[in-house]
Amino acid sequence: xxxxxxxxxxxxxxxxxxxxxxxxxxxxxxxxxxxxxxxxxxxxxxxxxxxxxxxxxxxxxxxxxxxxxxxxxxxxxxxxxxxxxxxxxxxxxxxxxxxxxxxxxxxxxxxxxxxxxxxxxxxxxxxxxxxxxxxxxxxxxxxxxxxxxxxxxxxxxxxxxxxxxxxxxxxxxxxxxxxxxxxxxxxxxxxxxxxxxxxxxxxxxxxxxxxxxxxxx
Amino acid sequence: xxxxxxxxxxxxxxxxxxxxxxxxxxxxxxxxxxxxxxxxxxxxxxxxxxxxxxxxxxxxxxxxxxxxxxxxxxxxxxxxxxxxxxxxxxxxxxxxxxxxxxxxxxxxxxxxxxxxxxxxxxxxxxxxxxxxxxxxxxxxxxxxxxxxxxxxxxxx
Numbered sequence: 053x054x055x056x057x058x059x060x061x062x063x064x065x066x067x068x069x070x071x072x073x074x075x076x077x078x079x080x081x082x083x084x085x086x087x088x089x090x091x092x093x094x095x096x097x098x099x100x101x102x103x104x105x106x107x108x109x110x111x112x113x114x115x116x117x118x119x120x121x122x123x124x125x126x127x128x129x130x131x132x133x134x135x136x137x138x139x140x141x142x143x144x145x146x147x148x149x150x151x152x153x154x155x156x157x158x159x160x161x162x163x164x165x166x167x168x169x170x171x172x173x174x175x176x177x178x179x180x181x182x183x184x185x186x187x188x189x190x191x192x193x194x195x196x197x198x199x200x201x202x203x204x205x206x207x208x209x210x211x212x213x214x215x216x217x218x219x220x221x222x223x224x225x226x227x228x229x230x231x232x233x234x235x236x237x238x239x240x241x242x243x244x245x246x247x248x249x250x251x252x253x254x255x256x257x258x259x260x261x262x263x264x265x266x267x268x269x
Numbered sequence: 270x271x272x273x274x275x276x277x278x279x280x281x282x283x284x285x286x287x288x289x290x291x292x293x294x295x296x297x298x299x300x301x302x303x304x305x306x307x308x309x310x311x312x313x314x315x316x317x318x319x320x321x322x323x324x325x326x327x328x329x330x331x332x333x334x335x336x337x338x339x340x341x342x343x344x345x346x347x348x349x350x351x352x353x354x355x356x357x358x359x360x361x362x363x364x365x366x367x368x369x370x371x372x373x374x375x376x377x378x379x380x381x382x383x384x385x386x387x388x389x390x391x392x393x394x395x396x397x398x399x400x401x402x403x404x405x406x407x408x409x410x411x412x413x414x415x416x417x418x419x420x421x422x423x424x425x
Contacts, residue, residue, distance in 0.1 A: 094319055120334040128311060132304055139300065153300050154391045179340035181332065 102126050105185075109192045109231050122181050127188020130195050131160050134259075137198045138266055156262065163255045164188060171236065171248050178239040187255070190232035194256065197224035198263045205268060217264060225260040229253055271324045275359055278321040281313030282370045285396065289377065289389075303392055314399040317367070322407055325356070325363040330406035344410040367407060371400040 102125050135156040168183040176183075201217045232252050237245045285306050288295065292302035322328050327347030334340045374396040381389045 091320055098315075122332075122334070125311075128307075132307070136300065136304070153303060154388045158391050177337075177339075179332075179334060182334065182340070 098123065098125070105189050106192060109189045120182075122179075122185035124181070124185060124188060127160075127164075127185065127191065130188060130191045131157060134160070134191065134195050134198055137195075137202055138262060159258065159262075160188075160191065163258065167251045167255055170251050171240065174240060174244050174247055176236075176239045176248065178236065183236060186232055186235045187252070190228045190235075190256075191259065193224040193227040193231070194221075194259050194263060197221045197260070198266075201263055201266065202268075205266075209267065221260050221264045225256050228256045232256075270356060271359060274321045274324045275362055277316055278325065278363060279366050281309050281316060282366060282400070285309040285313060286370065286373055289392075289396075299388065303389075306392055307395060310396050310399050314403060317403050318406070321363065322403075322410075325359045326407075326411075328407055328410035330410050344406070344413045346410050346413055367400075367404050371397060371404055374400055 101121055101123060105123075105126055135153045138156050139153055164184050164187040167187060168180055171178065171183060172180065197220050200220050204213050204216050204220075207213060229249075229252060233249050236252065237248055240248050288302065288306050288309065292306075296302060318330070322330075329345045331343055332340055333343050374393060378390075378393045378397060381387070381393050
């Protein structure tokens, strides 16, 4: 088979065409007889997918199956919990924490969208929602850091507590950045990895800054 | 044929709108209202996309990513040879609910913008995008018909 081994194709070949999906294809609900059963299965399937992704964030290894099955439930839950925990932490919080809550939301989602656009414009192969999914899920370590910081702050707000919080936030920030770059940087050509990693670094840095400078009133 | 699906189709969207309009009656806390409405909008998006469209009108749209990382938007339509009277009504309710709610959220967008209650803006924008996404997806399914209805979008 030596001849076949020489027949390698270099370069990109563009293939165009149309795919027709036959409309009479069996739709997914024909097997189900009751309404409740399929819905429960759909819910369980989605919940399991979300749980699997949380586990993957804590032990990041590159896995293409994880990326293919994206969802935004995890990022939503993490964003809401982080925003709830970050409430009332600024100097002039006489109101009920409304603007800060919306601010955290906007920062996280807008930041993730900007990073995704950046990586798309740099020629990345990952899709828009996949990238949002990964960035959102990798906020998990920082949410854990926020939880730890709030617990530490219950004990006191002195120098020791600050040092502990600093170390925890630094560790989780590094974890978040490494986890997300493990998934995202591979979709870029090698000479552009730094250009992609830097905004991610900045994004998690801003979130870590918000967490570290949180002091409850 | 699917009264529960019809109910839930309208329930989440309707409750989100009602909660937004009357949030001051329910609770003083902005955060509680924000989170409640956001959760209602998310549940509505998920149930309309995955359940009610499939059951009420036989349409489905989704995003599929194949092995080399390319993302495809797939729009499927079930061939309906006979349309029973009850499913006509359900289809009408489905489309009415699908169309009216994004319009209402757009009205909220302008009212929020001009009354300068900007802290609600993020929520209204989220509502508009979620509901418009479903509307766009289903219209695409409906118009796809018998022709090639699967296309590759290279950007998204």
